[in-house]
Amino acid sequence: MKKKAHRITVREMAIFSMLAALMFCSKVIMDALPNIHLLGMFIMVYTLVYRAKALIPIYLFIFMTGLYGGFGLWWLPYLYIWAILWGVTMLLPRRMPHALAAAVYPVVCCLHGLLYGVLYAPAQALIFGLNFKGMLAWIAAGLPFDLLHGLGNLIAGLLILPLSNLLSRMAKGIQRNN
Numbered sequence: 001m002k003k004k005a006h007r008i009t010v011r012e013m014a015i016f017s018m019l020a021a022l023m024f025c026s027k028v029i030m031d032a033l034p035n036i037h038l039l040g041m042f043i044m045v046y047t048l049v050y051r052a053k054a055l056i057p058i059y060l061f062i063f064m065t066g067l068y069g070g071f072g073l074w075w076l077p078y079l080y081i082w083a084i085l086w087g088v089t090m091l092l093p094r095r096m097p098h099a100l101a102a103a104v105y106p107v108v109c110c111l112h113g114l115l116y117g118v119l120y121a122p123a124q125a126l127i128f129g130l131n132f133k134g135m136l137a138w139i140a141a142g143l144p145f146d147l148l149h150g151l152g153n154l155i156a157g158l159l160i161l162p163l164s165n166l167l168s169r170m171a172k173g174i175q176r177n178n
Contacts, residue, residue: 011174012053019046020060027065035116035145036152040109041159043082047089048105048164049171058082077123084119085112098161105164106157113153117142 008016019042026038039061046054062078069075088108096104112119117139125135 008053008056012056015171015174016050016053016056017060019057020064023057023061024064024068027061028068033152035113035149038156039082040085040112040153041156041163043085044089044105044109044157044160045164045167047086048160049167051090054086055083058086073127076127077120080123081116081119085109088112102161105160106154109157109160110150110154114146114150116149117146 023039023042026042030037043054043058046057050057062075062082065078066075085108092104092108120142121135121139124130124138125132130138
């Protein structure tokens, strides 16, 4: 007999769709700011609360982004870049002390922003035929944007612990009402 925990309910489909829409709308609203957004924070919050099922709103967001911006070559790295942050978050201890989590979550989010260009670079190199030296030049050219990205993620990362606690309580309340 299969475990029910791995099945996705209609209610979860609706919730995950709304969470993906929240990610997408926040990205569109903040597009005027260079590499500053709430995506890393949302991915970590969703992962802390929904664990493996967090991939559903993450990939719905990625799909929506492709629909909105066109499924161009720029979009391909999205298929793995956000999954890396999800994977790192999954590796964090589940029962981390509150004070430690309050520091670790923003740092992890910040590091993902700082390394965004490095994570994006292999796809750029393959797509545009860059050699290793060209890939390093591409990374160096994007460094100012990665610094902004990291700083923005650090600030947004301060919301991860309170929002994950809130979303967890809300999710438990929804389960009790079933």
